[in-house]
Amino acid sequence: MIILAATPIGNLGDASRRLIEALGNAEVIAAEDTRTAVQLMRALGVERGGAENRPRLIALHEHNEAEKAAEIVALAASVDVLVLTDAGMPAVSDPGFPLVAAAAAADVTVTAIPGPSAVLTALAVSGLPTDRFTFEGFLPRRSRVAALAPLAREERTMVFFESPHRLAESLADLATAFGADRRAVVCRELTKLHEEVARGTLVSLAERFAAGARGEIAIVVEGAAPATASLDDGVAQVVALVAAGSRLKEATAEVAEETGLSRRDLYEAALVARR
Known part of the structure; x- marks a missing residue:
């Protein structure tokens, strides 16, 4: 099978017992950076003895994962393959998705050793919904x-x-796309010695970090307020703007943008209303 193993995003104390056991027993390890994998094993005290006991290491990164997927899936048909990225869960904004997709297509079992995730950690400490x-x-x-414009009315x-x-x-740019007063949280160096969780509006956070920052960054942004205008009200506004000289699309x-109503629904309803 293929085993996706979450690794610490900063603090080595977050390494699970299952991860340490898997590192100690793995015959094949596919890693985003094989050097980082070796360093992790050493840092966690995983000793494999002589060369004959060491796992086979395969580099699996964004530049080669498409071509390496078939090779690793073939290996996983007869031996467990442990998949690691430099931090966090493989396949989540890290190498691994093409491999999992190829394994699923080949009916090769994929499982996971859950653990640290920068996405969930940032979300949990943000104080936002x-x-x-x-x-x-x-x-x-x-x-x-x-690129952010389609997310301006995202309520999540x-x-x-x-x-x-x-x-x-x-x-x-987030402030421009979503509004200066939208609440947000900048999470920096999560689980590390200099962890910082900065809360405020998008514009205030832009000012706070104007001089730059260091480390790994996650930004959590509040969703848009639910739309309150009815479709009929929105269509009436569209028709009025068209009567004043605006093009229907504009x-x-x-x-x-003003109401949060669907652009497609407004357009189609306005076409009907003008007939």
């Missing part, structure tokens, strides 16, 4: 405001990853 959330991964490097709490040197700029987009 946790009953419904969405993980959006790393923010795009370019055209962030345009959102979790993003970001690089420290782009943090202030990304927070400013009027629909403007009303959808």
Whole structure:
């Protein structure tokens, strides 16, 4: 089988007993960075003795996982393969998804050793609603405001990853896309010695981190308030804007942004209303 093993995101004390046992028994380890895997084993006191007792190490990273998936799935048909990433759970914003998909297609068993997750840790400490959330991964490097626009009316709490040197700029772009007063939390160096959980509005956090930051970053953003306008009210606004000279498409987009109503529903209903 294939065993996805969560590794500490910072504090080695978070390593589970199952992870340590698996590292001690694995015949094959597929790792995002084989050097990091060896360092982890040493740090956790996992001793494998002579060369004959050491596991076979296979590099599995974003640049080769598509081509390595078939090889690892074939191995997993006869031996357990332990899959590690540098931190957290494989396949969650880390290498592993193509491998799991290939294993599922080949009817090879996939299981997991659960453990640390930066996504869930950031969400849990944020103080923002946790009953419904969405993980959006790393923010795009370019055209962030345009890429974020479809999420402006997302009502669930959102979790993003970001690089420290782009943090202030990304927070400013989030403020532009979602509104300056939207609540957010910047989680930095979670579980590590210099852990920081900074709460505020998007604009205030952009100012706070204007000088930059260090370490691993997760940003948790409050979801949008539920739409309160009715579709009929929205259509009436669209029709009024069109009567004043706006194009239907532009009027629909403007009303959808203001009310949180579906742009598609508004457009189709406005077409009917104008007949």
